[in-house]
Amino acid sequence: MPTTVSKDFRLTESHIRQEDVVQLVTPAGVRVANPAFDPWVEDVGPDQLASFYEDMVLVRRIDTEATALQRQGELGLWPPLLGQEAAQIGSARALRADDFAFTSYREHAVAWCRGVALPDLLRMWRGTSASGWNPYDVGVATPAIIIGAQTLHATGYALGCQKDGVNAVAIAYFGDGATSEGDVNEAMVFAASFQAPVIFFCENNQWAISEPVRLQARNHIADRAPGFGIPSLRVDGNDVLAVHAATRVALQRARSGEGPTFIEAVTYRMGPHTTSDDPTRYRDPDELATWQGRDPIARLGLLLQSLDVDVDALDRAVTAKADETARALRAGCLALTAPEPLSVFDNVYTGAHSWLDRQRSQYAAYLAQFDGEA
Template structure:
């Protein structure tokens, strides 16, 4: 790649070490596809996606259409009582697909509960995405088969896991990279800040990928961040990129830059993907209680799928036939997901909740297990 880190640093990539570059003065956001679908030029970022052909853009478009369809189907399944809960990603498709498709197979993902689009790019089985939300398993998949840990529900905890894994990669002498996904609200958690301190201190090959979807459940991002969230990372000595999170091409470029930096020994990078959560925080949330209706109109005009679709239509790459094929695939994936969900009808044995909690025997856990067994035995039929 001909573009160096020094070149891209002047295009919204700052590490706080250059006195001539104050990250607080960088108001521009990295954008390669405008909301109306026209292509924007960026000398610092264009070279990182120069190899992306129109056919590859169609594949990214297909990915986004498919995961939106997965999202709407899973939401419907929850409304119909087939799932206990679901965390929608509606509106954040470009942030997840653009970053997920930049990763290599030997990279490792640590996510929160909303990154089902990233899970799709890693090849996670559709049924496995639903096991936890169906209540039939404590984890959805084997992390080592797909290079992605099962979602962390404790806010921000995955950043610590990602940093530790990255240090392991560095110790082993491999150029694999770990990436941690989290929301804007998580940046106020101690875990995230501690992970950045550790990653910076030891130059861990990790990417901190913040999907700033404007809401920490019902609290607006402006309540906790009076400057760009990306401005925080340079204080830890970590370069940051602020990117249009609804622009799949810009996200792809930013993630490639961060990956290249990590693989070449440059340490961690923080990416703030500015996007919008168009749906509820989870299916138990009612965003109409706290979110202005006009926000949906404004952000609806920045939709990641229609934006890329307009660009491809102008280039003649998205024909009616292609669009129909993409929609057909999305519907087929949704049917497959629904079938996989209803097939998950075997409840686990209650005592298996204690399995694989600790690697070694633990007296406290054994005591709890004995007490729970006695509790179950107090009911007619006892423990199964």
């Protein structure tokens, strides 16, 4: 956190409504001055920007490889994050080790930043595990498939932090479609009522599967939160620096006892909703082309060039690392083994349970019918 920013900073209307979307780097890679948000990233120099660039290239390569694995029958499903790298990297890299992230099923970059092992990213999608990793080891919950449920989990965790007297913060990631779910609205009611140290981070990628955001939100999604008494920010989600600044603001508010913040990161899902989706059936190719011109990785590369960073050398090093990461991901995926069938009954209850024991016995008898079959 930049030390020159006072802890008395307040997120007021003058800070967040000077422009429609907070942007610090244009799609052409030009740094834009912003007196309200520049102090929050004044410590972010070329080296850290280069590390953001590396992060985004690596997670895009992970995403590409996982998509290929699904197409080759090695994964049952995969939800691509293509185009949303800056929103996830910019926010996740602002978190402390003792903060806790609650994600949907698309935040692979958040999991990467929190240190989730490569094979663990794929366990659930390969069907070898009901989750993937121990959340307490890495400070991020396993993906929530039920739309918006993670906002309730994050709010509850934040309330626990508040009761324990620690200044750790919870952050919930969700898409624009989730804001129409009751869980998200109920979570904001609780968070506002008790001033919970939680960040609601909406990745507005413009599409809730095949439904465009304009059908469910006549106004900006960020405009909903103030109705619950939660200050909101609307930030360019393809601008990693602006996302980083906005997340730092929200974290400082939460740690200072000022309660929740809602961030709408305006981005775009350049790929399908999942690998079972065909976006060409509902999306105008001209729209995709427009957003490809706002690519978060290309944008940061242009900014680095303007800062006299040798981007060609950086690209060579990062591409080599990305290829090695993809090889490790593939090898880790293929090495995952199917669980024993009866393990489905493990960890359902903390102790013995006669009802579950009966089911286990019946299922074991069913499986025994197939002993010896090829």
